[in-house]
Amino acid sequence: MKISSADKLYSHFTFVMLILISMITLFPIYMALINSLKPDGKILSDIMALPANPLFSNYATAFEKTRFARSFLNTLVVLTTGLAGIIYLSSMAGYKLSRSKGKLSSFFFFLFVMSMIIPFHSIMITLTKVARVTGVQGSAFGLGLIYTGLGVPMAVFLYHGFVKSIPMELDEAALMDGCGEFRYFFSIIMPLIMPITATVAILNTLWMWNDFLLPLLMLTDSDNYTILLSTNMLFGQYNNNDWSAILATLILAMMPVMIFYFTLQKYITRGIADGAIKG
Amino acid sequence: MNIRKSFRETVKLLAFVLPAFAFYSLFVLVPAFGGFYYSLTDWNALNRTHNFVGLSNYIEAFTEDPYFIKSIWFTLKFVLYMVVLQNVLALFLALLIENRKRTKTWFRTIFFMPNMISMIIAGFMWLFIFTRVLPKIEILNRTWIGDPRLSFFAILIVSLWAGVGYLMIIYIAAIQSIPGHLIEAALIDGAKRMALLRYVKLPMILPAVTIGLFLSLNSSFKVFEAVYALTGGGPGRATQVIALNIFEEAFNMSNRFGYASAKAIILFFIVAMITFIQLKIMKNREVQA
Numbered sequence: 001m002k003i004s005s006a007d008k009l010y011s012h013f014t015f016v017m018l019i020l021i022s023m024i025t026l027f028p029i030y031m032a033l034i035n036s037l038k039p040d041g042k043i044l045s046d047i048m049a050l051p052a053n054p055l056f057s058n059y060a061t062a063f064e065k066t067r068f069a070r071s072f073l074n075t076l077v078v079l080t081t082g083l084a085g086i087i088y089l090s091s092m093a094g095y096k097l098s099r100s101k102g103k104l105s106s107f108f109f110f111l112f113v114m115s116m117i118i119p120f121h122s123i124m125i126t127l128t129k130v131a132r133v134t135g136v137q138g139s140a141f142g143l144g145l146i147y148t149g150l151g152v153p154m155a156v157f158l159y160h161g162f163v164k165s166i167p168m169e170l171d172e173a174a175l176m177d178g179c180g181e182f183r184y185f186f187s188i189i190m191p192l193i194m195p196i197t198a199t200v201a202i203l204n205t206l207w208m209w210n211d212f213l214l215p216l217l218m219l220t221d222s223d224n225y226t227i228l229l230s231t232n233m234l235f236g237q238y239n240n241n242d243w244s245a246i247l248a249t250l251i252l253a254m255m256p257v258m259i260f261y262f263t264l265q266k267y268i269t270r271g272i273a274d275g276a277i278k279g
Numbered sequence: 280m281n282i283r284k285s286f287r288e289t290v291k292l293l294a295f296v297l298p299a300f301a302f303y304s305l306f307v308l309v310p311a312f313g314g315f316y317y318s319l320t321d322w323n324a325l326n327r328t329h330n331f332v333g334l335s336n337y338i339e340a341f342t343e344d345p346y347f348i349k350s351i352w353f354t355l356k357f358v359l360y361m362v363v364l365q366n367v368l369a370l371f372l373a374l375l376i377e378n379r380k381r382t383k384t385w386f387r388t389i390f391f392m393p394n395m396i397s398m399i400i401a402g403f404m405w406l407f408i409f410t411r412v413l414p415k416i417e418i419l420n421r422t423w424i425g426d427p428r429l430s431f432f433a434i435l436i437v438s439l440w441a442g443v444g445y446l447m448i449i450y451i452a453a454i455q456s457i458p459g460h461l462i463e464a465a466l467i468d469g470a471k472r473m474a475l476l477r478y479v480k481l482p483m484i485l486p487a488v489t490i491g492l493f494l495s496l497n498s499s500f501k502v503f504e505a506v507y508a509l510t511g512g513g514p515g516r517a518t519q520v521i522a523l524n525i526f527e528e529a530f531n532m533s534n535r536f537g538y539a540s541a542k543a544i545i546l547f548f549i550v551a552m553i554t555f556i557q558l559k560i561m562k563n564r565e566v567q568a
Contacts, residue, residue: 010472014375018382021372022389025440029392031412032404047415089299096295104289108296115307117554119501121522122547125529125540126310126317134305149306152299181291210397212504217530228399235403243407250404254396261395265388272445273452276490 036247058248065237066230066249067222072256074140075209075226081144082208086151087197093152094159095189099171109160112153120150120213128217136218140226143218147208155200158275162196163189199271202264209257227253314540322537324529329537336541346516347542350524351549353431354500357520358553360435361442361499366491368439369446374476376447377454387451391444398441402508405437409509427517430510434518437505442498446491453487454480489561496557500550521546 036058037051062068097109127146128137136142166189174184190197215226222233231253238246261268318336322329340347376386393401409423423433457480465479503522506512512519512527519527525546529539 011378014378015382018375018379018386022386025389025393028401028404028408028440031408035407047412085302089302093296093299096292100288100292102288102292105292105296108300111300111308112303115303115311117497117551118307118311119497119522119546119550121501121503121525122543123307123310123314125525125536125543126313127306129536130305130310130313145302146306149302149304152303153307156299182294185295206395210395212397212399212507213526228397231403232399243411246403247407250400254400257395257397258392261392269387269391269448272448276449276452276494 032247032250036244036251038244040242040244058244059252061245062234062249062252065234065245066227066252067225068227068230068252070223071225071227071230074224077140078144078147078215078226079205079208081141082147082151083201083204085145085148086155086204087200089148090152090155090200091159091190091193091197092185094156095163095185095193097156098160098163099168109156112156115153116157124213124217131218138218138220138224140219140224143215143226146214146218147204150214151204151207154275155204158196158200159193162193166192196274198267199274202268202271203275205260206257206268209260227256314543317537318541318544320537321535322540324534324536332537336538337545339538340542340545346519347521347524349516350519350521351545353517353519354502354521357431357435357438357502358496358499361438361502362492362495364435364439365442365446365495365499366488368443369491370450370488372443372447373450373454374480377451387448390447393441394444396441398437398504399508401437401441402505405433405440406509409433424510425514427514430514430518433509434502434505437509438499438502441505442495446495449487449491449494450484453484457483485561485564489558492557492561493554496554497550500546500553521549 031047034050035047037054037056038046039055093108093112097105097112131137131142131146136145170188171184174188175181179188210228212228212232215229216232219225219229222230225233231249234249235246317329319331319333320329321332321336372386372390376383376390379386396404406424413419413421413423421429423429461479461483462475465475470478501522502520503526506518506520506523510518512523521542525539525542528542529536
């Protein structure tokens with residue numbers, strides 16, 4: 001098809017728009033980045049300027065004050081526990097609920113799905129009590145277990161939808177040959193549902209990594225703080241005066257998830273789209 | 280034989296489902312139903328025992344708690360702005376991007392990037408922008424934080440900045456799934472760009488709009504971190520959203536868990552009701568389209 005001059009003009013116009021919006025989008029991150037490399041006094045006088053000689057000591061301070069290595073490790077414990085729990089339990093439940101057609105099965109499925117509209121803030125108060133009584137409060141591992149409970153509904157729903165696309169004949173053939181149900185699930189179904197497992201893993205990683213309120217309620221000892229909690233604590237200490245140190249902390253805290261994003265970008269955006277349409 | 284077979288099926292079902300259900304019950308259902316029960320009591324963090332007080336917490340929340348009522352209105356106002364702007368901007372960006380061939384991935388990456396950053400980090404970062412950077416720019420030199428009217432927009436800006444990319448991804452996916460032959464047919468019929476958008480693209484992505492509205496409704500009712508980081512609910516309590524009001528009531532101010540639970544249940548009913556109405560309306564529209 002021939003490209004008219006109006007089309008060309010439109011194309012140029014949209015390009016300029018997109019560049020402008022991109023600049024606005026990136027502006028806060030850019031400002032945080034350049035100012036995190038300046039000595040504190042410079043921030044107020046030359047806020048827009050590039051740092052004359054980049055100063056990395058702010059990062060050293062941030063790394064030390066947030067006990068970054070430790071917070072990072074705590075965050076990883078939360079993530080691993082939560083992911084393992086969610087994937088393992090939800091895939092089993094989602095598969096079985098998708099395959100059995102009885103009343104009991106529909107009832108369970110309904111209970112899982114129903115809860116997806118419960119706002120977290122509606123359950124957080126009693127959740128702290130449950131966490132205290134069950135003894136999961138206060139540790140990164142315990143926090144991972146709570147995330148398992150909270151993350152299960154959405155994951156069950158995703159698995160439930162995905163398993164439908166796997167032909168039932170496969171089940172029949174395998175079970176006819178005398179394959180046990182559990183063995184069938186773990187050695188045949190599990191590998192087949194890998195695509196949705198990837199989506200579940202990505203969505204839940206981002207959620208757990210970026211969630212602030214639940215760790216704030218559950219972790220009281222700074223030894224168990226996640227990265228976000230350490231950042232928050234540091235922010236409170238500086239009482240938003242020493243911006244150069246705070247900005248370095250913020251950049252440091254967003255680094256891991258940025259690396260995650262740029263490595264897995266394609267899968268993340270696909271996962272979001274799949275998760276939303278099926279969710 | 281039949282009974283035994285169905286019994287075995289039930290056992291198998293339970294073996295697969297109960298582990299997930301146990302965690303889910305413990306950390307979602309028990310707190311949810313427990314919260315409902317405690318909302319009818321005078322449970323306090325300080326006392327070991329609690330008394331049943333009926334609906335008095337609910338009555339108090341609606342009649343003697345001006346800050347709670349204010350937080351509901353403030354949240355509703357925020358939700359309204361957020362739902363409209365987030366969806367309009369996301370759709371706008373999606374439509375701008377989908378025509379680009381080589382630069383598509385670039386722009387998508389950039390616009391989605393803020394969504395990767397935790398809201399608490401984003402809130403602190405924007406606090407720097409509002410309190411230190413914008414004052415250096417003549418036309419933007421305002422008291423963004425501290426003036427109740429402007430802090431509303433500060434919270435809105437941060438939430439949009441972080442949230443638009445998410446819906447944009449969903450809209451891009453929806454636009455891409457429109458069958459190519461529909462577009463071609465319209466073009467052959469001589470449809471101009473606006474007509475193509477109005478009569479082909481928009482009707483075809485209505486299901487995604489339903490999802491978009493649902494997601495932004497749900498997430499904006501839960502706004503917490505942006506407010507926590509930017510204003511802490513202030514000045515005074517001018518920017519206190521429902522979630523923050525509940526949080527403060529339970530964990531910072533009075534420790535009246537029973538009373539805060541009543542507020543939490545009210546939040547649940549507001550969200551459930553509005554979500555239900557929205558889905559109902561949108562589903563009807565989709566059928567017509």
